Amino acid sequence: MNRLLLNKIILILSTLSAVIGIGFLFWILATLSYKGITSIHWSTFTHDLVKGGIRNLLVGQFTMAILASALAVPVGMMAGIYLREYGHGSKLASVIRNLSDVMMSAPSIVIGVFVFALLVDPFGGYNGYAGIVALSIMMIPIIISTTDNMLALVPKELREAGIALGGSKHKIILQIVVKAAKVGITTGVLLSFARIIGETAPLLFTSANNQFFTMDLTGQFPSLTVSIYNLATYPDEASRELAWAASFILTMIVLCINLIGRYAIRNKK
Amino acid sequence: MMGGKLFRNFSFFSATLSFFLLVGIFAILFTYAQESMHEFGFDFLFNGTWEADEDDEGGIFGGFIPIIGTLLSTIIAMVIATPLAMGIAIFLTEIASEAIAKPVSIAIELLAAIPSIIYGMWGLFYFAPIVQSTVGGNGVGLLTAGIVLAIMIIPFMAAITRDSMNTTPLVLKESAYAMGATKFEVIKDVIMPYSKGGIIGSIILALGRALGETMAVAFLIGSVMSIPRNITDPTTSIPVLLANNFAEAQDLEMSSMYYLALILFVVSFFIITIAKFYFLGRKVK
Secondary structure, three states: OOHHHHHHHHHHHHHHHHHHHHHHHHHHHHHHHHHHHHHHOEEEHHHHHHHHOOOOOHHHHHHHHHHHHHHHHHHHHHHHHHHHHHHHOOOHHHHHHHHHHHHHHHOOHHHHHHHHHHHHHHOOOOOOHHEEEEEHHHHHHHHHHHHHHHHHHHHHHHHHHHOOOOOHHHHHHHHHHHOOOOOHHEEEEHHHHHHHHHHOOOOOOOOOOOOOOOOOOOOOOOOOHHHHHHHOOOOOOOHHHHHHHHHHHHHHHHHHHHHHHHHHHHHHO | OOHHHHHHHHHHHHHHHHHHHHHHHHHHHHHHHHHHHHHHHHHHHHHHEEEOOOOOOEEEOOHHHHHHHHHHHHHHHHHHHHHHHHHEEEEEEHHHHHHHHHHHHHHHHHHHHHHHHHHHHHHHHHHHHHHHHHOOOOOOHHHHHHHHHHHHHHHHHHHHHHHHHHOOHHHHHHHHHHHHOOHHHHHHHHHHHOOOHHHHHHHHHHHHHHOOHHHHHHHOOOOOOOOOOOOOEEEOOOOOOOHOOOOOOOOHHHHHHHHHHHHHHHHHHHHHHHHHHHOOOOOOO
């Protein structure tokens, strides 16, 4: 009887922890939606931060995330291709794979400090390029690991068929192997994009922030996340409302990209 | 032929980039931390004073308070998160039917995708007042930061634990059930021993994440340079100190900030390495 009782208690506790986990998700989403939706006005999207809107911040955040992806995706994919197709089984590849895994979990604030020393301090001020580099440093290891794992799922026979047809190695990789892993890699890119677009710490002292609309990457660059951090600490109600509106929009963007990524991979299988 | 060689070389250089990044980060932090290292040495770790001189030229800088703040908030987070994450993983693998486990899994993973700054916002305006009214204190402080940090790392920990629990062969579980074992006994005596490495690995990885977390903690820990006497007291942590004061610091203070960043980087490097290679292993192939 005792062990049956113990069994019940543990099962109930486990179920309870799942309920608590889900509860927090709904609690956060509910308060965020309530605060966010009631704070959003039409002018939120049409005005820049200096006039109480987030237009320049959205454009700035997306610009940096997209340019960071433009840097990180080719480099990360090529590195993943090297690990799986060229160096597979070699000592070097396994060392690089491990280092890349470690980089994936490096604290984002430290990456910010590193980029500050490299691209802000020597050049005399915050600039958009530094923010882009910081974000891409966060993104590269994720792309490497996704590419590596997705290429591993491609059956050996496909590569052999390519060799039998007389294809050169890089043509086989590009036209057969990568093509076969396309969906998985795209999902990985989407998920890592969703991750870096919500990053704050690497931007704080690289691109910093800008109240005005700008596309000039040589100066301070507008950022949605950094603005949320600043606005939330101001005492006035208008700033806080704007912070809630910005948080809500950011969360919706991140969750939507996530769901699209998951949906894509499910459709394939 | 030329194209093939170029392609191969480019992919090789891309791959070596992670090595250079890692070494580069270490080298840069180490170089910029030199001034502070020479001035304070290892006593830096145990010195609780952080004061610039009047003339802004120098001062006494010790990392004790942010180091202690980082450790304490992480410990609180781990104590809360570990049992809950284990419970969720057990629920997902052993209790829930597929029809329930799937949406719950997705919900947990979405919880992990929410940016940390959102946890900070939410924590500051919704959670801190609750802590203040039930436990006391100012609302912001160690306890609030620890709890919200726990909520942040639970999904991550639960997902990895679930994955490693799922690798337990069905035959093993079925044999135990056939002997009349209860679900809990199967979990304790079959699944846990089988997936021990993965579970410990996930706990250590989550620990690394909690140590380096910046934004959620920045809203909630209070950002005060003082040693907490009480669990609800405000203090600061390494990432939070960096986030708030790094850019304005000068000379020796700046160098001390690099010193702190170096400590954080090296500690998380070792934690991640231990988790990955000792417990999680590497799935090659």
